Amino acid sequence: MREALSGGGCSSSSCGSSDGAGDLPPELWDRIKDHPCYSEEAHHYFARMHVAVAPACNIQCNYCNRKYDCANESRPGVVSEKLTPEQALGKVIAVANEVPQFSVLGIAGPGDSAYDWRKTKATFELVSRVIPDVKLCLSSNGLALPDHVDEIAGMNIDHVTLTINMVDPEVGTKIYPWIFHRGKRWTGLDAAKILHERQMESLDLLKARDILVKVNSVMIPGINDEHLIEVNKVVKGKGAFLHNIMPLISDPAHGTHFGLTGQRGPTAMELKALQDRLEDGTKLMRHCRQCRADAVGLLGEDRGQEFNLDLRPEEVVYDPSQRETYREIVAVERGEHVAVRKAASAEVSGLQAGASVLVAVATRGGGRINQHFGHATEFQVYEASAKGVAFIGHRKVEQYCEGGWGEDATLDGVIAALEGVTVVLCAKIGDCPKDSLTAAGIEATDEHAYDWIEAGIAAWYAARYAPAEQLLTA
Numbered sequence: 001m002r003e004a005l006s007g008g009g010c011s012s013s014s015c016g017s018s019d020g021a022g023d024l025p026p027e028l029w030d031r032i033k034d035h036p037c038y039s040e041e042a043h044h045y046f047a048r049m050h051v052a053v054a055p056a057c058n059i060q061c062n063y064c065n066r067k068y069d070c071a072n073e074s075r076p077g078v079v080s081e082k083l084t085p086e087q088a089l090g091k092v093i094a095v096a097n098e099v100p101q102f103s104v105l106g107i108a109g110p111g112d113s114a115y116d117w118r119k120t121k122a123t124f125e126l127v128s129r130v131i132p133d134v135k136l137c138l139s140s141n142g143l144a145l146p147d148h149v150d151e152i153a154g155m156n157i158d159h160v161t162l163t164i165n166m167v168d169p170e171v172g173t174k175i176y177p178w179i180f181h182r183g184k185r186w187t188g189l190d191a192a193k194i195l196h197e198r199q200m201e202s203l204d205l206l207k208a209r210d211i212l213v214k215v216n217s218v219m220i221p222g223i224n225d226e227h228l229i230e231v232n233k234v235v236k237g238k239g240a241f242l243h244n245i246m247p248l249i250s251d252p253a254h255g256t257h258f259g260l261t262g263q264r265g266p267t268a269m270e271l272k273a274l275q276d277r278l279e280d281g282t283k284l285m286r287h288c289r290q291c292r293a294d295a296v297g298l299l300g301e302d303r304g305q306e307f308n309l310d311l312r313p314e315e316v317v318y319d320p321s322q323r324e325t326y327r328e329i330v331a332v333e334r335g336e337h338v339a340v341r342k343a344a345s346a347e348v349s350g351l352q353a354g355a356s357v358l359v360a361v362a363t364r365g366g367g368r369i370n371q372h373f374g375h376a377t378e379f380q381v382y383e384a385s386a387k388g389v390a391f392i393g394h395r396k397v398e399q400y401c402e403g404g405w406g407e408d409a410t411l412d413g414v415i416a417a418l419e420g421v422t423v424v425l426c427a428k429i430g431d432c433p434k435d436s437l438t439a440a441g442i443e444a445t446d447e448h449a450y451d452w453i454e455a456g457i458a459a460w461y462a463a464r465y466a467p468a469e470q471l472l473t474a
Contacts, residue, residue, distance in 0.1 A: 034104075036103070040285070040286070048295065050292065050304075051294070056115055065254055089127055104136075121155070124157065131320075138152070140160065140162060162203065172193075200234075213239070215231075244285035337452060355465065362379060372427055376426070423442065427450060
């Protein structure tokens with residue numbers, strides 16, 4: 001069971017949503033402590049599951065193309081199979097029996113969960129009868145949500161994600177070609193105005209019912225990037241718990257309007273710069289993976305294909321023993337991790353001199369530096385500075401090492417993805433990629449293999465930046 005703590009996933013330690021029990025009121029901490037999206041600290045240990053039961057959607061976004069049977073794509077709106085509520089129940093039970101980290105069931109489409117409400121409601125009701133402790137979570141564009149908010153509150157759905165990309169309808173006209181509302185299709189400024197009004201109403205209604213709201217905003221350079229500063233102010237004022245600024249995923253192969261017209265997404269450093277400008281606003285989520293609508297597992301991994309209909313038995317019976325045992329182990333592990341994280345930040349911030357640097361970490365999860373450089377498909381990125389050690393995001397890459405060897409072109413892509421990074425910490429790295437990274441001005445080391453991430457970063461940072469007299473007395 002302890003192996004589950006070092007399996008796939010991601011690792012991070014500090015952003016607006018990383019508050020622990022000592023940083024939040026106990027009643028609020030209890031609501032988010034096992035939710036990997038609402039608590040950055042929790043996502044080391046707990047997994048989410050999305051079931052694709054809501055294919056219908058009532059708006060068209062220029063960045064969206066809802067596809068089915070696209071197993072190799074990892075982005076919102078994509079699924080390999082659509083499920084009925086009854087099929088979803090079977091899949092949830094199968095996952096709960098095999099993935100002990102499972103704590104949250106979400107419905108994020110592939111359309112809109114509030115618009116396709118009958119299927120969403122039926123799925124949650126079926127699952128709650130069998131696994132009453134699982135947290136229920138839904139995502140919506142907010143257009144239809146006000147019509148169902150009382151039912152949402154009555155079903156013990158404690159977490160809702162709203163996608164809000166604008167608070168100025170003029171900006172909205174560049175993002176949404178049409179909406180379908182009250183039996184009519186609306187376009188242009190009228191459509192954007194209606195959507196904006198309904199999204200603001202959704203925020204107010206959810207806040208009034210004490211439902212935690214995470215707002216997702218897609219950063220679209222040249223269209224709403226600067227405007228998202230105003231979006232942040234508005235959603236903060238309306239009581240959103242988290243604000244998640246996500247980069248536009250734009251690729252002609254996806255068939256979206258933005259992809260086909262050449263609209264680019266932001267670079268990693270552009271995204272970081274915007275997030276940094278919003279640090280004093282609503283708590284920021286920086287560990288989002290922009291999951292598929294059928295994702296299963298820890299953030300940063302997707303085991304959904306393991307539980308497709310053709311791979312599951314027709315009948316499964318829920319066995320809670322693995323989940324219960326796992327939680328007992330995690331209670332000890334995460335307590336140690338919290339203490340290490342605080343000590344690491346204190347060590348770094350206590351240095352008399354030192355620059356602000358970005359550190360990339362290769363990890364398979366569990367909060368450890370435990371992955372071979374060549375096996376990484378993403379790197380967790382931290383910022384070490386006088387403020388301490390803070391998680392700031394992740395960089396997705398193509399796996400460099402396949403069968404003991406790697407392509408130079410792939411390594412070039414990995415190095416490009418590490419823009420702005422000073423050092424890479426990993427469990428192991430070969431001489432060839434290490435030399436290439438050095439030539440690109442990036443240090444790479446496996447000296448801190450299997451350490452807690454924050455402890456490894458603090459040790460590297462102290463060795464690099466601490467004055468000699470401090471090192472002699474350490």
